[in-house]
Amino acid sequence: MVPSPSTSAPAETCGPVLPGSVCAVKLRCVFLLKCVSRRVCVCVCPVSYVERGRQHRWRCAQVTFTCPTEASCQRWVAGIRELLAANASRPRRLLVYINPYGGKKQGKRIYEQKVAPLFARAGVSTHVIVTEYANHARDHLRTEAELKQFDGVVCVGGDGMFSEIIHGLIWRTQVDGSVDPGCPDETLSPCSLRVGIIPAGSTDCICFATVGTNDPVTSALHIIVGDSQAMDVCSIHHNNTFLRYSVSLLGYGFYGDVLTDSERKRWMGPARYDLSGLKMFLTHHYYEGTVSYLPARGILGTPRDGARCRSGCVVCQHNGQLLSEKAERYETENDGEWRTIRGKFLAINAASMSCACPRSPKGLSPAAHLADGTTDLILVRKCSRFNFLRHLLRHTSKDDQFDLTFVEVHRVRRFRFTPRHCQSDSDLELDLRENNKGQIFSQICTDHPACGCAPAYSSWNCDGEILTHTAIDVRVHCQLIKLFARGIEELESGLCVTVT
Numbered sequence: 001m002v003p004s005p006s007t008s009a010p011a012e013t014c015g016p017v018l019p020g021s022v023c024a025v026k027l028r029c030v031f032l033l034k035c036v037s038r039r040v041c042v043c044v045c046p047v048s049y050v051e052r053g054r055q056h057r058w059r060c061a062q063v064t065f066t067c068p069t070e071a072s073c074q075r076w077v078a079g080i081r082e083l084l085a086a087n088a089s090r091p092r093r094l095l096v097y098i099n100p101y102g103g104k105k106q107g108k109r110i111y112e113q114k115v116a117p118l119f120a121r122a123g124v125s126t127h128v129i130v131t132e133y134a135n136h137a138r139d140h141l142r143t144e145a146e147l148k149q150f151d152g153v154v155c156v157g158g159d160g161m162f163s164e165i166i167h168g169l170i171w172r173t174q175v176d177g178s179v180d181p182g183c184p185d186e187t188l189s190p191c192s193l194r195v196g197i198i199p200a201g202s203t204d205c206i207c208f209a210t211v212g213t214n215d216p217v218t219s220a221l222h223i224i225v226g227d228s229q230a231m232d233v234c235s236i237h238h239n240n241t242f243l244r245y246s247v248s249l250l251g252y253g254f255y256g257d258v259l260t261d262s263e264r265k266r267w268m269g270p271a272r273y274d275l276s277g278l279k280m281f282l283t284h285h286y287y288e289g290t291v292s293y294l295p296a297r298g299i300l301g302t303p304r305d306g307a308r309c310r311s312g313c314v315v316c317q318h319n320g321q322l323l324s325e326k327a328e329r330y331e332t333e334n335d336g337e338w339r340t341i342r343g344k345f346l347a348i349n350a351a352s353m354s355c356a357c358p359r360s361p362k363g364l365s366p367a368a369h370l371a372d373g374t375t376d377l378i379l380v381r382k383c384s385r386f387n388f389l390r391h392l393l394r395h396t397s398k399d400d401q402f403d404l405t406f407v408e409v410h411r412v413r414r415f416r417f418t419p420r421h422c423q424s425d426s427d428l429e430l431d432l433r434e435n436n437k438g439q440i441f442s443q444i445c446t447d448h449p450a451c452g453c454a455p456a457y458s459s460w461n462c463d464g465e466i467l468t469h470t471a472i473d474v475r476v477h478c479q480l481i482k483l484f485a486r487g488i489e490e491l492e493s494g495l496c497v498t499v500t
């Protein structure tokens with residue numbers, strides 16, 4: 001069988017498909033094979049494969065092979081199909097949840113027009129559920145879904161929809177494995193089913209951070225070829241009561257206030273984030289409280305080493321192995337090393353990934369890792385509006401946003417926050433002793449909203465949802481879930497990252 005001259009594969013592809021050639025290892029990228037007799041003596045065989053486009057986009061392309069006889073063509077098709085069938089990482093049956101109201105309400109159309117035809121072509125069967133209310137997907141996964149029938153779960157929607165899926169899946173995995181998901185000190189069981197994200201929301205940050213682009217076709221192709229990317233998950237508790245899981249940003253102060261304000265402006269669409277951002281920047285509220293954290297020790301990487309988390313990241317591999325092998329010993333050994341910081345903060349952020357998005361390509365913490373078992377705790381202390389603006393602008397420039405006297409960043413395994421109004425009497429006494437007279441006066445004002453001073457507390461923005469409590473205990477669970485993704489590929493190298 002030889003490729004016909006007019007249809008040979010272009011140079012930069014992820015899956016040329018000729019068995020026996022150097023690229024035969026990439027056969028999992030093939031997803032359609034059929035043998036069609038064109039003429040009496042020539043048989044053609046169109047083969048679909050993945051082609052890389054610009055900016056991490058993938059496209060489905062086709063190459064046609066010709067055979068002198070139908071019998072030899074059938075043999076090639078059967079041989080290649082056998083190889084594909086032996087590839088255990090490719091999903092065969094998927095459970096798909098579509099949020100018809102996410103983003104611009106295009107979820108159903110995007111799935112039907114762009115994704116379903118690709119799944120059908122690749123021989124992936126699906127069970128599709130269009131959600132009827134918020135938390136429908138989460139509740140279905142928790143209780144009803146027959147998970148054993150599926151190789152993965154796909155959500156069509158935004159970050160909120162992804163959050164629903166992981167809440168359902170993590171909870172179900174713990175309950176099925178007799179682990180108490182409500183206890184902050186439990187070691188959670190990793191989820192065996194992978195999760196795919198077809199972006200159809202307003203921001204789609206998690207898809208962007210794990211694939212490098214928000215494109216439904218690219219995401220569908222990552223699912224079809226069976227990519228796998230591990231991801232850390234933070235569990236958040238208040239007084240030993242479970243609140244939520246988080247995979248990207250936990251933000252108190254500025255980012256909490258922006259979300260609270262933007263929720264009131266939902267009718268504006270994505271523009272609400274700009275308006276609320278500007279409003280909260282001008283309002284310039286700061287909040288008092290105590291942050292204590294358990295630093296991540298003995299692992300590779302620091303928040304300021306400039307090492308970006310990319311496809312096949314060695315930091316994630318190394319730390320993931322270290323933490324999974326020594327999880328319990330590690331936690332006990334580190335238990336005595338809690339550190340505490342009291343102060344007035346404009347923002348307290350925990351970034352479990354870079355949180356890069358099209359507007360902030362570097363993200364909140366450019367060197368944060370998807371699966372290294374840590375989160376980057378960023379503390380922005382009270383400063384002038386001008387200085388805070390400098391810090392914010394550095395998220396979009398080459399300058400280091402942490403290289404400012406009022407900003408500090410720590411890579412941590414666990415942290416706790418207590419707003420000042422929740423602190424115990426002994427803690428408050430300690431604060432009073434540490435503060436000077438002027439600061440005591442300002443505290444009296446914050447306790448009395450009628451005087452028009454800054455409010456005493458903000459809210460936590462947890463991956464785009466508001467938490468119901470401000471005093472929280474956050475713990476990172478290393479590589480708790482897996483996505484149908486491979487992390488962002490380093491395109492500068494010009495090399496095809498091997499499809500293993």
Ligand SMILES: Nc1ncnc2c1ncn2[C@@H]1O[C@H](COP(=O)(O)OP(=O)(O)OP(=O)(O)O)[C@@H](O)[C@H]1O
Pocket residue numbers: 098099100101102103104130131132133134135136156157158159160161162164200201202203204205464
């Ligand atoms: N059928 C439904 N009706 C109403 N709300 C739903 C339905 N299905 C899911 N939801 C909820 O809609 C919320 C928003 O959905 P989604 O995340 O898909 O879009 P988005 O908010 O526009 O995007 P992003 O989160 O990326 O900004 C989610 O919190 C989800 O729980």
